[in-house]
Amino acid sequence: MMPSTDPSAPAAENPAPSSPAVTWTDAARAGQFDAWLHSLAGPHALDIASVRPASADASFRRYLRVNTTAGESRIIMDAPPSHENCAPFVQVAQLMHSAGLRAPEVLAWDPPQGFMLLPDLGTHTMMQLLAQGHTERTPLRGELAHDLYLNAVDALIRWQLASRPEVLPPYDDALLSRELALFPDWYVAQHRGLALSPAQQQLLDKLFEQIKQHNLQALGGARVFVHRDFMPRNLMVDPADPLAPLGVLDFQDAVYGPISYDIASLMRDAFLSWDEEFVLDITVRYWQQARAAGLPVGDDFGEFYAAVEWMGLQRHLKILGIFARLTLRDGKPQYLADTPRFVAYVRSTASRYRQLGPLMHLLEQIEGSAVQAGYTF
Secondary structure (H helix, E strand, O other), X not given: OXXXXXXXXXXXXXXXXXXXXXXXXXXXXXXXXXXXXXXXXXXXOEEEEEEEEEEEOOOOOEEEEEEEOOOOEEEEEEOOOOOOOOHHHHHHHHHHHHOOOEOOOOOEEEOXXXXXXXXXXXXXEHXXXXXXXXXXXXXXXXXXXXXXXXXXXXXXXXXXXXXXXXXXXXXXXXXXXXXXHHHHXXXXXXXXXXXXXXXXXXXXXXXXXXXXXXXXXXXXXXXXXXXXXXXXXXXXXXXXXXXXXXXXXXXXXXXXXXXXXXXXXXXXXXOOOOOHHHHHHXXXXXXXXXXXXXXXXXXXXXXXXXXXXXXXXXXXXXXXXXXXXXXXXXXXXXXXXXXXHHHHHHHXXXXXXHHHHHHHHHHHHHHOOXXXXXXXX
């Protein structure tokens, strides 16, 4: 059982604010946080005055960093229970530890208030290391990048080898449908301001059904644990030893689903792009290692790569919807800067397969721009 903070425990009398560096829009929640933090200060040797922002993500969660009196640091997750359920995070963290991955251990958790204390896996993501001396969207090419991705492949295979059915929610037809619906609902209707005609909607529904069935049936329906955002932005690196085991974050949405998903996420990143030669190289190496480890990736790399591309297509369409929603609903416009990357991903995949030709034409109508003819497998 993971240790947790007892919400009924008496709080420190009139606790001082945790830190002026942390801003709160809800005074009541600020008071809850300070009481919770003071209750942990002794048992976890926390220097309360050192609390400062660490990072935020695309959800309602945010992360703070706090020092210990021994000179280490810890991470605090602030996840309002009205918006975020932390129970999946705790469950998946335990699964990852059991699989031998370097994931945060839950040191303390207050479920009713949504505060959690975690180890600090560092300040350098794989994404940041790739981009050192370069712009974020023009990542470093070369031996280091190759080695970092192979390190990520090692972590991914360890995660998948731990897979068991009926432990995580299924990545099934219903979930795939909800995700795909984000594209017409948020990207097309809300962001592009377009109302699909009945014929266009019927075509999109048919294409979505085709994409779902392909993804659910590919590779004999092989299923494993799926991180769902396994990409350099969520992988932590020690800059003093970049090839040490990677830390893994942002795993709370993990499911049990197609084995092609996480390698598609890794190589068709939300925030940086690689040329096809590099993508193929790493994907082949993943397939070879996974096959040698007994994972159900099949004996034909061409078939496996097609499964990865079709699974990636579903993800690209979903993320176009998510990035539009983050901008329009949640006030986070920075994500829209990467939507052209996903439009390009969709075009690239649709151009390869004859049965996805109608998607190319529909996307052309939505984007209002010409696309080049591709080829088919």
